[in-house]
Amino acid sequence: MIESETPPTMAAVELSGIWKRFPGVVANAGANLSISRGSIHAVLGENGAGKSTLMNVLAGVYRPDEGEVRVEGVAHRFRTPADALAAGIGMVHQEFRLVPSFTVAENVVLGAAAGILRRQAIEDEVADLAEQFGLATRPDRPVWQLSMGERQRVEILKALWRDAHILILDEPTAVLTPAEADELGVVLRAMADAGRSVIFISHKLHEVTGFCDEATVLRGGRTVAASVRVADTDAGELASLMVGSSPMTTERPPAHPAGPPLLEVSGLSALGDRGLPALESVDLTVRSGEIVGIAGVAGNGQRELCQVVAGLRQSTAGTVHLAGDDLTGASPRRLFQAGLGYIPEDRLGVGLAPRLSVVDNSILRTYEAHRRGPFIVAEKAEAHCVDLVERFGVRTGPLHEPMAGLSGGNLQRLLVGRELSGRPRVVVAAQPTRGLDVQGVKAIQDLLVEAREAGAAVLLISEDLDELLTLADRLVVMHDGQIIGEFDPTTASRSEIGEAMIGHDAGVGS
Amino acid sequence: MSRPVLIRREQALRGGQPLSFAIGLVVALTIGIVLLLGAGHDPVAVYERMFVAALGDPDSWSVTLNRAVPLGLAGLAVAIAGSMGLWNIGAEGQILAGAMMAAGVARIGEGWPGPVLVTAILVGGVVGGGLWALGPAVARSRIGVNEILTTLMLNEVALRLTQWLIHGPWKDPDSFNFPLAPMIPDHGRLPALFGRAHVGVIVALVVIVLFAVAVNRTAWGFELRVAGSSGATARYAGISLERKTAAVLVMAGGVAGLAGGIELAGTADRLTEGISNGFGYAGIIVAALALMRPSGVAAVAVLFGAVQIGGQSIQTMGVSSSVSTILQALILFGAIGAGVLSRYQVRMVPGDPDDPGGDGVQVGGTT
Numbered sequence: 001m002i003e004s005e006t007p008p009t010m011a012a013v014e015l016s017g018i019w020k021r022f023p024g025v026v027a028n029a030g031a032n033l034s035i036s037r038g039s040i041h042a043v044l045g046e047n048g049a050g051k052s053t054l055m056n057v058l059a060g061v062y063r064p065d066e067g068e069v070r071v072e073g074v075a076h077r078f079r080t081p082a083d084a085l086a087a088g089i090g091m092v093h094q095e096f097r098l099v100p101s102f103t104v105a106e107n108v109v110l111g112a113a114a115g116i117l118r119r120q121a122i123e124d125e126v127a128d129l130a131e132q133f134g135l136a137t138r139p140d141r142p143v144w145q146l147s148m149g150e151r152q153r154v155e156i157l158k159a160l161w162r163d164a165h166i167l168i169l170d171e172p173t174a175v176l177t178p179a180e181a182d183e184l185g186v187v188l189r190a191m192a193d194a195g196r197s198v199i200f201i202s203h204k205l206h207e208v209t210g211f212c213d214e215a216t217v218l219r220g221g222r223t224v225a226a227s228v229r230v231a232d233t234d235a236g237e238l239a240s241l242m243v244g245s246s247p248m249t250t251e252r253p254p255a256h257p258a259g260p261p262l263l264e265v266s267g268l269s270a271l272g273d274r275g276l277p278a279l280e281s282v283d284l285t286v287r288s289g290e291i292v293g294i295a296g297v298a299g300n301g302q303r304e305l306c307q308v309v310a311g312l313r314q315s316t317a318g319t320v321h322l323a324g325d326d327l328t329g330a331s332p333r334r335l336f337q338a339g340l341g342y343i344p345e346d347r348l349g350v351g352l353a354p355r356l357s358v359v360d361n362s363i364l365r366t367y368e369a370h371r372r373g374p375f376i377v378a379e380k381a382e383a384h385c386v387d388l389v390e391r392f393g394v395r396t397g398p399l400h401e402p403m404a405g406l407s408g409g410n411l412q413r414l415l416v417g418r419e420l421s422g423r424p425r426v427v428v429a430a431q432p433t434r435g436l437d438v439q440g441v442k443a444i445q446d447l448l449v450e451a452r453e454a455g456a457a458v459l460l461i462s463e464d465l466d467e468l469l470t471l472a473d474r475l476v477v478m479h480d481g482q483i484i485g486e487f488d489p490t491t492a493s494r495s496e497i498g499e500a501m502i503g504h505d506a507g508v509g510s
Numbered sequence: 511m512s513r514p515v516l517i518r519r520e521q522a523l524r525g526g527q528p529l530s531f532a533i534g535l536v537v538a539l540t541i542g543i544v545l546l547l548g549a550g551h552d553p554v555a556v557y558e559r560m561f562v563a564a565l566g567d568p569d570s571w572s573v574t575l576n577r578a579v580p581l582g583l584a585g586l587a588v589a590i591a592g593s594m595g596l597w598n599i600g601a602e603g604q605i606l607a608g609a610m611m612a613a614g615v616a617r618i619g620e621g622w623p624g625p626v627l628v629t630a631i632l633v634g635g636v637v638g639g640g641l642w643a644l645g646p647a648v649a650r651s652r653i654g655v656n657e658i659l660t661t662l663m664l665n666e667v668a669l670r671l672t673q674w675l676i677h678g679p680w681k682d683p684d685s686f687n688f689p690l691a692p693m694i695p696d697h698g699r700l701p702a703l704f705g706r707a708h709v710g711v712i713v714a715l716v717v718i719v720l721f722a723v724a725v726n727r728t729a730w731g732f733e734l735r736v737a738g739s740s741g742a743t744a745r746y747a748g749i750s751l752e753r754k755t756a757a758v759l760v761m762a763g764g765v766a767g768l769a770g771g772i773e774l775a776g777t778a779d780r781l782t783e784g785i786s787n788g789f790g791y792a793g794i795i796v797a798a799l800a801l802m803r804p805s806g807v808a809a810v811a812v813l814f815g816a817v818q819i820g821g822q823s824i825q826t827m828g829v830s831s832s833v834s835t836i837l838q839a840l841i842l843f844g845a846i847g848a849g850v851l852s853r854y855q856v857r858m859v860p861g862d863p864d865d866p867g868g869d870g871v872q873v874g875g876t877t
Contacts, residue, residue, distance in 0.1 A: 312745060333748025342746075350746050353739035360732065364747045367732050374728045 010073050012037040012197040013058065013089075013166055018067035020053050027053035028064070029221035035166065035214075040188050040198045042208040042230070044242055045218035046298065046463045051201050054218065055168050058199075059091040060084030071166070090164025092155040094171050100144035104137055108157045129160055134190050136183075148274075149180035156187070167191065168199045173207055174299070185211035205235040205297065205502045217241040239297065239498035243465040252470050252490075253449045259288030262457035263309070263426045268318030269481075270308050278304040280481040281318065286426065286457040291448065293472030293489065294461045297501050301481035302461045303345060306430045309459070310342040311335045312350075323425055336365050341424035341451075343416055345431045345461075347408075351415045354404035358396050359385040361403045362418055392417030393443065409440030416447055427451050427458045433467060445471060465494065479503040531799070531813065534844030541844075542837050549833050556824050563823030564816035572705030574815045576777060579714040580605065580786070581818075582811030583769035584793025585800060586718050587639075587762040591657075592802035593725050594758050595738040600646065600661025601766040602790025603668035604639035608767025610672060611638025612774045613680070613781040616694040624697035631698055632713065632771045639767015640760045642668060647759035651752045657759060665790065672783050680781065691781040700776040710772035715808060717765060722805035734758065766790065795842060817841050 013035040020028040028050045035041045045051045056062045058069060060078030069076050071087045078084045081091070098107050105126040109117065123139040130137045135153045143151060152172060159167050169188075173181040188198050188211060200212055208215055209230055215238060217225040225241050263286040272278030279301045286292045294302050307313035309320055311332040319328045322338050330338070344350040352361050362385035363370055370380045385399055394413045397405055406414070416432065429448060433441040448471065452458050462468050468475055469489045477485040477500040485500040539557065546553040564574050584601040591598035615634035619627045642664060649655035675691065682692040700708035725731035737744040737751055744751055769789060778785045796814055800806030821838040825831050 310746075331748055331750075332746055336748065344746065346742070349740055350742045353736050353743045355739040356735055360735070363732075364736065364743070367729055367747075371729050374724075374730060376727060376729050376732055378727070 010037075011035055011070075012072060013199075014068075014070040014073075015054065015058060016068050016070075018054060018057055018069075019065045020050075020057060020062055021065055026221055028057070028067075030067070030223075031218060031221060032223045032226055033058075033216050034227050035197050035199060036227075037197055038192050038195050039213040040192050040200055040211055041227070042212040042215040043199060043201045043218065044205075044208060044215055044238060046242055049218040049242075050221040051218055052170065053221075055091065055170060055199070055201060058084065059089055059168060085162055085164065088163065088165035089168065090159025090162060090166070091168040092152065092159060092170065092172060094174060096151050096155055098143045098151060098154060101142055103140055103142050104146070104154050104157075105139040107143055107154055108139075108161050110158075112158075112162055126157060126161070130157060133160065133194070134187055147180075149176050149183070152176070152184070153187070160191075164196075166197045166199065168201070170201045172200065173202060173204060181207060204299070205238055208238065209235050235502040236495055236498040239501045240465075240494050242297075243295075243463065243498075243501075253452065255473065256289060258290040258473065259455060261285045261287050262323050263459060264319075264321040265305075265309065266319055266321075268305070268308060268320065269316045270304050270313055271316060272301075272304055278481050279308065279315075282478075282481075282483055284459075284476065284483060286459050288425075288455045288457050289452055290473045291452050291458040291460055291471050293468035293475045294459065294478055295465060295468050295475055295497055295501060296478035298463060300478045302478055303430065304481075305478070306342070306345070306428050306459075306461060309335075309428055310340065310344070312344075333365075336424075339422075339425035341419035341422070341427045341456075343419055343427070343429040343432050345434075347411055347415055348404075352403055352411060355402050357401060358389070358394075358399045358403055358406070358414065361414060362388050365418060366422070388414060388417045388421060391421070392447070409436050409443070412436060412440060412444060416444055420447060420451055423454065424451070424456060427456050428461075429458065430461045431463060432460070434463065441467075465497065469494075477501055528809075530848035531845045534846070534848035535841060536844075537848070538837075538840035538844035541840055545833065545836060545840075546829070549829070551827070551829055551833075556827065556829060559824050559827055560820030564820035569705045570819070572703070572707035574812065574819050575707050575711045576815075577819055578808075578811040578815035579710045579776070580769040580773055580789040581792055581796055581814050582718055582807050583714050583765055583772070584789045585796030585807040585811055586721055586793075586804055587766035587769075587790075588793050588797035589800060589802050589804045589807055590721055590725070590765065591758055591762045592797055593731070593738050593804065594734045594755065595741075596650070596755065596759060596762075597658045598643070598661050598759065598762045598766075599658050599794065600643065600664050600763070600790070601769075601793045602786055602788070603661070603665035604642045604763040604766035605770040605773070605786040605790050606665075606668040606672050607642035607763075608635035608637075608639035608770025609774045609778075609781055609785045610668075610675060610770075611635060611641075611767070612771035613675075613691060613694065616698050616774070617680075617692075619698070620695050627695070627698040628700060628775060631694070631775045632768060635767045635769070635771020635774070636764040637767065639770060640764035642767065643759050643763025647756040647763070650759060651756035661759075669783065672781065672785075676781060676783060682780075693780045694775065698775055699779065700772065708772075708776040710776040713768070713772065717768065718804060718808045721765070722803075722807075725804050766793070795846070799842075799845060814842070 011034045013033065015031065015033040018028045018031045031050060031054050033043065033054065043051050053062065057064045060081045060083050069078065071089065076087055099110065102110065105123040108126045109122050126139040135157060137150060137153050137157065143154060156167065172184060176184060192198055202208055212230050214227045215230055216223060216227055217238060219242065265282055265284040268279060268282045269277065270279040282305060296302055304313060308315045311330055315328065319326055321327065322335065322340060325338065327335055327338055348354050353364065359381050363381045367376055370376050370384065382399065388394065389396055392413045394410050394417065396410060403411065412432065420427065427448065432448065433444050436444065445467070448458055448460065460468065460471060472489050475487045475489045475492065476483050477497060479501060480503060484503065487497060543553040546556055563570055565571060584605065587601045587604065588598050612631045612634040615630050619630050622630065643661065646657045646660035646664065649660055650657040677689045680691045682690045700710050703709055703711055725734060733749045733754060736747055736749060737754065741751060770786065773785050774781060792814065796807060796810050799810045817838050821834045825834055
């Protein structure tokens with residue numbers, strides 16, 4: 001009996017002291033993870049906490065700089081994902097890796113079958129395997145006909161077909177409807193009951209408390225809570241562990257009375273990238289001289305709210321007023337000209353054009369103002385760039401070299417400087433300090449406070465609760481596309497806010 | 511154990527592109543020596559002939575420049591689209607479409623005065639090429655159909671259409687039943703410049719310079735380059751992509767079509783199915799060597815033209831056409847390969863040679 005040979009206490013997977021550095025970034029700084037057999041184990045953490053890197057180490061995609069990987073008590077040094085798979089570790093990635101024109105069965109056996117494939121035989125075998133774990137699927141269907149949920153089940157089948165005993169699911173519910181997510185929970189439970197271990201990466205806390213047995217929380221590349229029994233904790237505690245605290249260098253700016261409302265959002269609804277409702281009837285007002293912070297677990301509509309306000313996403317209902325003017329559905333350029341500065345979350349993909357020069361990036365929003373006839377006046381553009389670089393302390397190489405050569409902090413200084421240099425009336429800043437070093441964080445925070453002092457209405461979206469508690473004059477919490485609470489940052493407790501972030505209607509405070 | 515890996519340079523080497531072209535040339539010619547010796551030829555004599563035929567005297571220069579015209583315009587047709595992140599693989603078909611339209615104009619305008627007819631032929635080329643790109647342009651900008659596929663497939667259509675015209679309605683009644691289109695009237699031919707070079711050289715140069723200035727210096731070009739860097743960034747900057755995408759693809763088609771008109775009125779003198787001679791595909795290489803910058807296309811086209819003319823000339827020495835083609839391919843291959851080195855550097859790192867990559871090869875970014 002296998003059961004008697006292995007002591008029941010031995011972990012299915014044991015990662016200890018994992019370090020992984022990338023140029024300029026430490027992704028894992030001594031992270032630990034222990035998964036017991038037959039359990040569903042949640043790995044939690046905000047973006048950039050090191051979850052994906054740690055999972056890629058376990059799945060053989062990355063090799064750790066330091067640290068040990070043990071599977072069933074045996075130390076392994078995986079070189080490739082195939083090595084990890086041979087040790088029984090399968091990973092279902094966020095982006096599916098399926099051939100759309102192949103059938104379900106063909107996708108499942110692809111690369112894992114030799115010789116002549118007998119269509120009927122493999123379809124029957126795949127159907128058997130699916131039934132064993134309660135995975136509803138149609139082995140003869142081509143993958144392109146399937147819904148996202150069905151495609152995900154094919155990915156899971158692929159791992160099971162290769163006899164994975166430890167299954168890693170990277171944010172599996174991000175692509176699912178709530179009903180599909182519930183079904184997935186049932187399937188995962190069946191797998192755990194059959195003695196397999198499931199590692200479930202997520203930041204949707206209700207799912208973690210709903211279907212997981214244990215949870216490990218990562219923050220800043222370290223494990224801050226290891227193998228907590230989910231039954232012994234609650235979502236609020238997990239949320240506050242996830243957002244944690246970073247050393248704040250910025251002092252709370254002195255309070256002063258807010259002026260007239262400059263940004264008024266009412267009844268705003270919008271769809272997300274996958275066509276599902278992401279924003280539902282949001283009302284929000286930001287006044288001159290005030291920073292309003294939005295807290296929330298990532299993926300609860302913050303991103304979509306910013307995009308709608310900045311003109312980059314269509315709303316389905318509601319209005320956006322800027323200084324009293326109705327600018328619902330206006331173009332990004334019109335909004336910028338009306339005084340909206342927007343610091344997007346995705347700096348290199350949206351806010352900047354990394355292949356173009358520093359000068360080109362500095363005039364990205366205002367190039368029309370540097371025109372003479374059809375031409376852009378090079379001297380004028382360069383003068384504007386030099387001005388930005390000097391005023392905002394951007395350290396840069398030659399101004400006509402591609403932007404991509406700059407460090408993260410300097411990229412962000414240029415972006416923020418560009419958005420703030422025209423003295424906007426409203427500033428929308430999405431994760432403006434994420435991933436920056438301490439100095440960079442301080443510089444950006446100071447700029448936002450300066451904008452507030454100058455009378456701008458600042459909307460700040462951040463995953464760093466301390467940043468919000470320090471900078472914001474008012475704090476609202478978003479959950480599931482709605483604003484479900486408002487807090488006074490000087491009096492609210494972290495646990496109250498944490499409760500609200502997971503959707504518990506606590507926050508009527510302040 | 512250590513092994514070489516490619517590491518991306520922070521910045522491309524200054525002057526790296528001409529330098530790498532030179533390095534590629536030397537490497538290719540060295541390999542070519544082995545090839546020529548193996549085929550029983552004297553490499554020195556062959557190389558000398560290549561050089562003389564391509565660049566030895568004003569007359570050779572005139573032939574090389576004539577050849578550089580369609581190569582440069584085709585390269586420009588790819589590079590304009592490339593500046594915006596679009597792939598125009600259809601220059602070959604657009605050249606043919608331009609040549610067909612130009613030939614049609616030459617038939618209609620037989621009685622027109624010379625300068626009018628010549629201008630009309632070239633404009634016809636532009637219109638023909640532009641129309642040929644219109645379908646892919648609209649499909650791409652309106653409903654996002656991949657322009658690589660549509661432009662590529664239309665090449666074949668253009669070729670069949672040309673063949674049909676030559677074998678059918680436009681067959682020369684005096685051609686003793688050979689599938690030949692009639693010659694265009696003498697006064698419709700491009701005036702000579704020097705040697706065998708025609709004014710198409712000037713026309714092409716002007717067009718290339720105009721586009722280089724437009725892309726690098728104007729607000730229109732700025733929008734193009736932002737869109738080429740990232741579509742999301744372009745929307746953020748308030749640039750609307752739909753019309754611009756369509757316009758750029760049509761312009762690219764027009765530029766390639768101009769090459770068709772110039773070939774018709776400058777060198778071929780009649781519509782033939784081989785009038786494009788693969789220029790459209792060579793244009794992709796020209797644009798790639800010019801790093802998709804319109805400003806680099808002219809120089810690359812002249813070098814490319816010289817390699818082609820030189821390579822063809824040695825066939826009269828008894829060097830087989832395949833050896834000549836291999837030699838041309840080697841030179842281009844060397845230039846492209848060396849081009850990589852201006853953007854990457856080779857470093858030896860410790861590790862296993864059988865390591866399939868993992869985190870050792872830092873060619874792209876890491877996440």
